[in-house]
Amino acid sequence: VFAIITAFGLMAGADPHVARAMGAGQFDRAGRLFRQGLGLALLAAVPITAALWAAPRVLLAMGQEAALVRDTAAYLDIAALGMAPAMAYAMCRSFASAAGQTSAVMVVAVVGNLVHAWLAYRWALAPGVDPTEGLRALAWATVVCRVGMSVALLLWVQFAPGFRHVRAPWQRPHLGDMLPILRSGLPLSLQYGLEVTGFVLTTLWMGLLGADTLA
Numbered sequence: 001v002f003a004i005i006t007a008f009g010l011m012a013g014a015d016p017h018v019a020r021a022m023g024a025g026q027f028d029r030a031g032r033l034f035r036q037g038l039g040l041a042l043l044a045a046v047p048i049t050a051a052l053w054a055a056p057r058v059l060l061a062m063g064q065e066a067a068l069v070r071d072t073a074a075y076l077d078i079a080a081l082g083m084a085p086a087m088a089y090a091m092c093r094s095f096a097s098a099a100g101q102t103s104a105v106m107v108v109a110v111v112g113n114l115v116h117a118w119l120a121y122r123w124a125l126a127p128g129v130d131p132t133e134g135l136r137a138l139a140w141a142t143v144v145c146r147v148g149m150s151v152a153l154l155l156w157v158q159f160a161p162g163f164r165h166v167r168a169p170w171q172r173p174h175l176g177d178m179l180p181i182l183r184s185g186l187p188l189s190l191q192y193g194l195e196v197t198g199f200v201l202t203t204l205w206m207g208l209l210g211a212d213t214l215a
Helices: 002-011 014-023 027-062 066-098 103-124 131-159 161-166 175-208
Strands: none
Touching: 002 027, 002 066, 002 175, 014 027, 014 066, 014 175, 027 066, 027 161, 027 175, 066 103, 066 131, 103 131, 131 161
């Protein structure tokens, strides 16, 4: 939760710059910010994904129970694969909101969550499923839905008539175009992270008291 919320905060840094470009009629710049924002999302997903894969070792070093860490790793090893598509989805959502085109964002979010719930129930809660395998199934359900939601929004932004005037050619990542997003997104990311830090720390402390307390 901490990782995904802070990542969404980073991508929200594109909102004011895209909105300003749209308001000034600088549609090429708005499209360029979107393309560079997607590049930033994929670049930023690399260290976040690596941190999620390393998290079980950190939990062990903290003194968490080995059985709890094993189950956590079973989930995170797979769920971490969904970080890049989740950040791409967040960038598409921020761009669409700043451009005043929000209807598909709502539709994709509703359908994505319903599909996620259905997949989680079918894959993880079927009779006879081992708990550890159920955790892996939940992780795969999350990854599948994040990929599906990001692809759906990306196709909508790329081909919907409402975005015709802001389409720009695909470009290589360019630090100069990413800096405005970073300047706005990093403080937002920090703020979003601080809002959930208390809940995360409480959960970690409960884990130190044992599985029953954590449950």
